[in-house]
Amino acid sequence: MEAESTALDNIGHLSQALSVSSLDLKFGPASYAGKAKLQGPESPLLLRFVALSRTGCTKGVKIEPSSVNSTALDLEPQNPHDRMIIAAFVTLNPSETVTTLHHTTIMPSVPGILSLCLLLFCPVAELRVNKEGTQYTGALIGLGHDHDGNAVYPADDIEASFDIHLTQEDLVLINRVRFLMNVVLEEGEDVADKVLIKTQNRMRELLLQLVDVNRDYREPESYHYPYQWQMVPKEEILHPQIDLFWTRAWVPSFPFTAAFSCSQAEITTRPRKSPLGGGGRMIFI
Structure with missing residues (x-):
């Protein structure tokens, strides 16, 4: 007991000595009288959230x-590619200035995943090209336009700028996936299990072909006429070649995305080491 009490006394004297010595530390000259503005408590690695729709981009977003x-947090801030987060449902504050996301999932850091997902699952897309007509720079996403060229529902239109080089081969793969989704949705419960499984496996193969490519980063370009439909002359539109039987049998839920007759510059792509690698600086919804 005596040895134990002696050890406790020594620890007490040591802690008291450390406390006293810490008060005597001097971090700068005593005559310093300036002020330093501290930034916080946010971290520079903390991801920011931005809505994509025309009305949502004016509101704040939080989780x-x-x-x-x-x-x-952004684990790879040196990677400039965009990231994407999805939510099961969203709510607005009483003043409708802040959107709160619920039941969210951060998608894998695949280069171009935002652009590819928009083109894969959007109702209607109209591609944008640069002034030289050599590259796809973005797309207008929404419910399309009427006969006069006015947006059907402009509040939810998305003017997206690509951060990857999108090729004609990518559009072919995207339209193939949309075609298979149309077939499944049209047949509904009448689809046989074997056919459904075969269709799902084929869609999975096409999706892996899209994402399993090492795509180089390109600086996003803003379109000079944002949120305007029918900005491409009809003679430059390349409509997908499909059987007339399908066009007469049903109206597709996912219309095919038309390409442009642009002279694209040669873009080299190579397989990715992992479709789940990489990081990003910005998250979109």
């Missing part, structure tokens, strides 16, 4: 506090 994604 529900109980979610682990509310403090999502």
Whole structure:
């Protein structure tokens, strides 16, 4: 007992000595009288969230506090490619200035995943090209336009700028996936299990062909006429070649995306080492 009490006394004297010595530390000259502005508590690695729709981009975006994604950090800030987050549902504050995301999932860091997902699952897309007519720079996403060229529902239109080089071969793969989705949705419950499984496997193969490519980063370009439909002359549109039987049998839920007769510069692509690698600086919804 005596040895134990002696050890405790020594620890007490040591902690007291450390406390006293810490008060005597001097971090700068005593005559310094300036002020330093501290930034915080946010980290420079903390991901910011931006909505894509025309009305949503004017509102602030945050994640529900109980979610682990509310403090999502960018693990590879040197990677300039965009990231994407999806939510099961969203809510607005009473003043309708802030959107709160619920049940969110951060998608894998695949270069171009935002652009590819928009083209894969959008109702209607109209591609944008640069002034030279050599590259696809973005797309207008939405419900399309009427006979006069006015947007059907302009509030939810998305003017997206690509951060990858999109090729004609990519558009062919995207239209193949949309065709298979149309077939499944049209047949509905009448699709046989074997046919459904075969279709799902084929869609998976096409999706892997899209994402399993090492795509170089390109600086996004803003379109000079944003949110304007029918900006490409009809003679330059290349409509996908499909059987007339399908066009007469049903109206597709996912219309095919038309390409342009642009003289694209040669773009080399190579297989990715992993379709799940990489990082990003910005997250979109």
